[in-house]
Amino acid sequence: MNPTTFMKSLQLKKLHIRDSFWSSYIRLVRDVVVPYQWEALNDRIEGAEPSYAIRNMKIAAGLEQGSFQGMVFQDSDIAKWLEAVSYLLESESDPELERVTDDLIDIVAKAQQKDGYLNTYFTIKEPNERWSNLAECHELYCAGHMIEAGVAYYQATGKRKLLDVCCRLADCIDSVFGPEPGQIQGYDGHQEVELALVKLYKATGNEKYLQLSKFFLDERGQEPSFYEKELKQRKGKVHFPFLDIASDRSYSQAHLPVRLQTTAEGHAVRAVYMCTGMADVAAETGDEQLLEACRRLWSNIVEKRMYITGAIGSMAHGESFSLDYDLPNDTAYAETCASIGLILFAQRMLLIEPRSEYADVLEKALYNTVISGMSRDGKRFFYVNPLEVWPDACGKNHTFSHVKPQRQEWFGCACCPPNIARLLASLNRYIVSVKDRTIYTHLYIGGELECELDGQAIHFTQQSNFPWEGDVRFEFGGEQEANFTMALRIPDWCPGAKIRINGNFVSFEQTVVDGYAHFTRTWRPGDIIELSLPMPVKRMKSHPLVRETAGKTALQRGPIVYCVEEADNGPNLHHIALDEASEFIVAYEPELLGGLQTITAKGVKRLSDEWGNQLYKADERVQNVPIAVKFIPYFAWANRGRGEMAVWVRE
Amino acid sequence: MNPTTFMKSLQLKKLHIRDSFWSSYIRLVRDVVVPYQWEALNDRIEGAEPSYAIRNMKIAAGLEQGSFQGMVFQDSDIAKWLEAVSYLLESESDPELERVTDDLIDIVAKAQQKDGYLNTYFTIKEPNERWSNLAECHELYCAGHMIEAGVAYYQATGKRKLLDVCCRLADCIDSVFGPEPGQIQGYDGHQEVELALVKLYKATGNEKYLQLSKFFLDERGQEPSFYEKELKQRKGKVHFPFLDIASDRSYSQAHLPVRLQTTAEGHAVRAVYMCTGMADVAAETGDEQLLEACRRLWSNIVEKRMYITGAIGSMAHGESFSLDYDLPNDTAYAETCASIGLILFAQRMLLIEPRSEYADVLEKALYNTVISGMSRDGKRFFYVNPLEVWPDACGKNHTFSHVKPQRQEWFGCACCPPNIARLLASLNRYIVSVKDRTIYTHLYIGGELECELDGQAIHFTQQSNFPWEGDVRFEFGGEQEANFTMALRIPDWCPGAKIRINGNFVSFEQTVVDGYAHFTRTWRPGDIIELSLPMPVKRMKSHPLVRETAGKTALQRGPIVYCVEEADNGPNLHHIALDEASEFIVAYEPELLGGLQTITAKGVKRLSDEWGNQLYKADERVQNVPIAVKFIPYFAWANRGRGEMAVWVRE
Known part of the structure; x- marks a missing residue:
């Protein structure tokens, strides 16, 4: 492995996207998403839950009076917005946007404490409780996102102010955490700072940031449990009383030292952010053991715990992985951010060892789950990207209480929308890489x-x-x-x-x-x-150990996974079965949701007439009628009102 | 309708069961379940959670010192045990059991307060908070079960002591609740007292108990909400902080006046206990409007919200009904007690208007879900009776956190085991009825x-x-x-x-x-x-609007619904499909779990070899091999170790 791999790839930053499909998405990020999120961060979206993020920052900066509001990790929304803006400015100058951003950076700099500490929740609300609840309170997570923003803004504009803020913040963290007596031997509940510190190392050349990243990775999962220790030290005080973060160690991948982990466990976003940081450190240090752990976790995810759409996270509880081959379509968590994290992980692995399986998964997650996360007008977002939805049951059967049949406006806990924005704004970084000539x-x-x-x-x-x-x-x-x-x-x-x-x-x-x-x-x-590259329509089948798709088929063409929607096929999608021998008619429909290629197949639909009132009947012959089944790309679902959707169809 | 219908049916109490199937169950209740539960009530079962029920009663009686422990409704376990014992004594004398029971009744009588009040939680723990939290604290529910016990013990033994306790308790309730100023216009969060008061009325002839039952039924669901009123009066104090009982009105069927309800909503046990009370009052008063509401709720349950096993309750959240035709097999709640409640409801409807559909459902719930609730040795019990189980996912995917792949010992909240005991001990009351010669x-x-x-x-x-x-x-x-x-x-x-x-x-x-x-x-x-009555094997299909069983078949023979188990068919039951044209071999296997009739059918099983590591593959022909698929009665599942089970099989 070559430690300079990634540095070389950075020379590729002069890659401008001009693409019939993606340019409009990136334009949407520039024209709609980022401005909308700016309004959201400033609590100016009518009808949406306020963010409070910028208000918190102003209060911490001494520019406003008030109390902290929002989630404990609310600062990270500002950081993700700053990072997205940086990528936009890198590819196209925008003096007005840059001015607004500089003003925001001034506020952030003022909110930083004299010792480099930067976190509005603890600065405003619990100034004496810094670093006392790593398991739950996301201090290092927020720091990591700010560091990513600082590096990106510096690379885009050459301006050092935010980068310097981030260096002071990282120095503060480096003084508090480490192996020395008096330092904390711990790690954050939500991985993120690990990958960010490697970026800071590469932007500044200061190796201590790389070492600090490695320190955090290697502390995770050691015995005795750091979470239990800090829980005892703060006398059992918990931030999220309904959760059990400190004792459910696999939730934040603290059940084993990271080098010994073989299966992807717990909160899916945390898991793949951790893997990304592991790959980053492995790339820079040549740590073969760490790289081998990355390969093992990658294989476990993509061979046993990933939906066909590139989504991960099989259950709402803990927004988590569950077990091998457990991939329920309707109760899936399949968070947009988790697929973005999977893309980050895949990208890092590609830089280390270009193998097409990483890019195949990256492409799958990007073209399906990530853009499913955003409406075609850029104003509404999915957290959860199920592969099957019965809207009537959402809100009635609480098994589906996390599933929304329609995309929502900005969320109270708004991780996904800004994450989509920063990924799409930096999409040029995922297209090619360079290694060894x-x-x-x-x-x-x-x-x-x-x-x-x-x-x-x-x-x-x-x-x-x-x-x-x-x-x-x-x-x-x-x-x-x-x-x-x-x-x-x-x-x-x-x-x-x-x-x-x-x-x-x-x-x-x-x-x-x-x-x-x-x-x-x-x-x-x-x-x-x-x-x-021919793109025939493919009938996809799942591994035999996947229960939920037994006897079912999904259609894929090129990288695009398809679905059936009520808007095209009427209600009761479970009545549809695909002909085993059907040919497929592929058609580009320019008027459909901005232009989509659809697939029409032969199938049958069950006649539900004349069944009567009985719930169960004996020896009933199911009556089917032939129909044309219409499929649209999965990412475009739920853009035509409330209705049923399914990726997997009976054959 | 004839108000004396039920009185007549009481003349049938000289019905002795001598049945090749049920006598052994009743013997099990007498020899194993009731003695085991006696040990459990006395906290003498090693390894099981203590009940504390009798200890609480002794403390309230002034016979022991200590504090209340267990659930707020712990008294009801004693009452259900007393009721079961009464039925056993009615059919077969047992002086030693009667002596133990009399001693327990002495303690209960001592625990009763001077004004007739009887509830150990409030007597011991919150003596000044009586009747302040009907929504959550089950005072009337516990009273109802004690009244059922008092009536049953009097009918079995002629001894009035417990009946007199219950009359004083009911008189106390009657003085506190009612339409007069100074009385509480309210109702219990968990229905039970309604049906119990009708039993007390019929045993004593005192009509005020019937009127009180009707009062409770008619108060439910009136505006303004009683729960909100009492919540305000106790300044927002809640007993179950994780639940939302006071404001989730449909949870306890308080969303509408009972006469206006058309769909079965909320907690399934509460719903069917309520319906039973409604039918009782309708039978005694000739209230056609109430009877019509019973008929509507019955139809909604059995035509749209009941599993093929006679189980009800489609979701774990609130142990509740969800929506029409929502009958997931693996995440079902399908509580044993709910099917017992459905049997009570069916029995009451049969007494009013003998229609075989009531008996069909009664039989279905009895032969399938109720006895599924108990192991073949009478020592372990299911709360939840799913129709499909993948044991590996239980405990890993929290969507199934309520599902146990194996029956459990006595529970902390032990409603189901004593409920099975009292039903089986009184099974003679469900066999025939009399109306109009x-x-x-x-x-x-x-x-x-x-x-x-x-x-x-x-x-x-x-x-x-x-x-x-x-x-x-x-x-x-x-x-x-x-x-x-x-x-x-x-x-x-x-x-x-x-x-x-x-x-x-x-x-x-x-x-x-x-x-x-x-x-x-x-x-x-x-x-x-x-x-x-010929009993051919029947291929059962669900109503077309049931999603979870699309393309699937269940086998039924006579009243028995069958299932496939891993013990007979190996793992990966989702690989099995039934031949559409298969004949069935029915065989009685005397050695199998005490004797069971099994069904063997032709089918195919997918070969899972040589698939490799890929999670998804294109255009893969599924390779099937012919197999003999073996079905056993659903009620007998999970008696041969941990394994997969499914009622519905692909065709």
Whole structure:
């Protein structure tokens, strides 16, 4: 493993997205989501729960009077917004947005205490209780998000003010936590600071941040339990009395030292944020044991605990993983933030060892669960992304009390919307990576790339009509030729890829390593690679040990997982069964929700007439009528009013 | 409607059960359950949570020192035990048991306060808070169970001591509650006193108890909310802070006046206890409006909210009904007590209007859910009777945290075990009823009946090998002939009943009214009726609007619903599908759990080999192998170790 891997990838930051599918999402983030969230952070959205986040920051800064309100981790919403804004400013200047952001950063800087401490909850409400409840109170989590923002804003604008705030904050944390007597040997209940400290290390070169990250990772799960110790020290005081965070150790992955963990347990977001930090530290330190733990946890997630949509978290209790192959469709938690965390983890693994399985999952989570999390107008959001919904039962059967059949406005605990914003605003960072004179293409998203590789200036454009069509075109530009390897991902969903270079089909099967077709040559301006990735409709089946999908099929085409909705197929979706031999009609419908490719298949629907009042009947022949079953992309569900939805259909 | 209906049926109390199936259960109640529960009430079961019930009673009686422990409704366990014992003593004398019981009654009498009040929680712990929290604290519920016990013990033994205690208690309640100024216009959070007061009225002839029952029923659900009023009066103090009983009005059916309710809502046990009380009052007063409400609620339950096993309560939250056709198999609450309550409701409706649909449901709940609630050795019990269990997920996925894959010992909140005991001990009261010179046979349980009808002494025996075989034989005994009608229930599961009288087939189809075949004649000693009820195996289907069973079949034979278990069919029951055209082999296996009739069918099982590590695969042909699928009666599940179980199987 090469410790400079990630540094090299940073040279790729001149990647501008110009994509028929994603540019409009990024535009939505810029024009709608970020402005809307700014209003939300300032408590100016009528009808939505106030955020109080900026008000808390102003109170802590001494600019306003009042008491802290909102969740204990409310500061993180400001940080995520700052981070999203940074990425937007990086790709396109916006002086007004930058001015507003600088003003906010001034407030944040004023809210920082003299010793570097920064957290409005404890500063305002419990100034003497700092660092007394790591298990529940998210101090390091909030710090981590602010550090991510500080690094991103510095990289985007060159302005150091927020970065300096973050360095002082990290220095404060470094003085409080560590192996020395008088320091706390502990770790946060919600992982985040680990990955953030690695970013700060890479932005500043200050190795102590990397060491601190490693310290937090290695403390987690040690005996005796840190949570129990601090619980005793604060005499049993708890912040969330209905939860049991301090004693339910697997909830925050503190049940075992991280290097010994083999299954993804507990709160799904925490688990994948932790894995991301582990991969970051492994990449920078060459720690093979840590990397091996990452690989094990990755395999457990994607081979046994992930929905076909790239969603994770099988139960509402603890927003958590449950057990291998337990993937209920209707009671799923499947949090948007958890899939974003899975994408972060996948990205880090790609930087360490480019294997297409990481990119396959990254793509799956991105094109399905992440954008399911946001309405097509950018104003409403899902926390929970179930794979089957019966709206009548939501609110009536409390098993589904976490499931909303419609996207909601800004939430009281608003982790998902700003997380979507920062991911989409930084999407250019997930498309390609560089390792050892090789440029790996992970996502087929159109855009323009400029980078340096061993002193050679490289420039190329990528064009595609993904996710609807599988033809991808790379054209090399610039002024001079360059010798390097292009490694093109062959997606797992693609049965018969073809590649042409400068118009000539090339045989590439023998060049495929870890899912990437490799072409090493001297590339000249004007060279063209055409990648043709057929996208037949695929009948997907689950592993035999998944109970909830026994006898059921899901449709996938390219990276897109499909679903049936009541809006197209009427109520009682459970009456539908797909013909085993059905052909599929794929059609692009430009008028449908901004343009979607739909699939129509042959199936049958049960006739429910004339059954009568009896709840159970003997030897009843089920009467079916042939119908055309219409599927739309899963991510576009719940944009046409309240109705049933299902990804898995009986066959 | 005839107000004396029920009084007449009481003349049937000389019905002794001698039945190949039920006698052993009743013997189990006598020899194991009641003695075990006596030990439990006295906190002498090693490894089980203590009950504290008798200790509380002794403290309230001034016989011991200490503080109240256990649930606020702990007294009711004593009452249910006393009631069960009464029924046992009624059918078979047991001087030692009667002596122990008399001693306990002495303690209960001493625990009663001078004004008739009887409740150990408030007497010991909050003497100044009597009647201040009806919504949560079960004072009237406990009183109701003690009244049922007092009536039963008096009927069994002729001893009035406990009955007198109960009359004083009821008089105390009658003085506190009522429409007059200074009285409380309220009702209990958990219905029970309503049906108990009608029993007390019928045992004593004192009509004020009937009026008080009607008062409680009619207060429920009136505006403004009584719960909110008393909550305000006690300044917001709540007993169960995690629940929301006072404001979740439908939880205790207080969302509407009972006469206006059309759907079964909230806590399932409370709902059916309420319906039982409503039917009782309707029967005694001729209140047609109340009876009509009973009919509506009955229809809603059995046509839209009942499992095929006669279980009710679709969700753990509030142990409640949810919505029409919402009948999830794995997350069901399906409490044993709720099915017992449904049996009480059915029995009361049968007394008012003998319609076989009431008996069909009574039989279904009895032969399936109620005896599923108890292990075959009488020592372990289910609260929750799911229709599908994956034991690995219990304890890991909290959606199933209420589901136990194995029966448990006595519970801290021990409503179900004593409720099973009192039902089985009084099973003779559910077999036949009398109305207008007609004897209705509801359950085909063997035994001997003596009664008087219009001055005629009637005696007959019933013999059957139910539930395994459908041949039933009635033989008239006694000394003299008698003229009356025999009305024999033709069960809904029976496709081709045949009847012979004294050896000759009789055509009865034209005599069937409301599901009973009627024979009016002068019956002579030695007359024999032979009822032949074929029991073919039936493939049951659910109403099309039930989602969870779409594409699935359950097997039923006679009243018995079957299930597949891992013990017979290996793990991964979701891999099994039944052949649509399979024949069934029915076999009695005398060695299996005390003797069970099993069904073997043709089916297929998915091969799970060679799938590999991928969680999802495209266009995978599912490989099936033919297998013999073995079904056992649902009630006998979970008696052979921990394993999967399912009632509904794919077809």
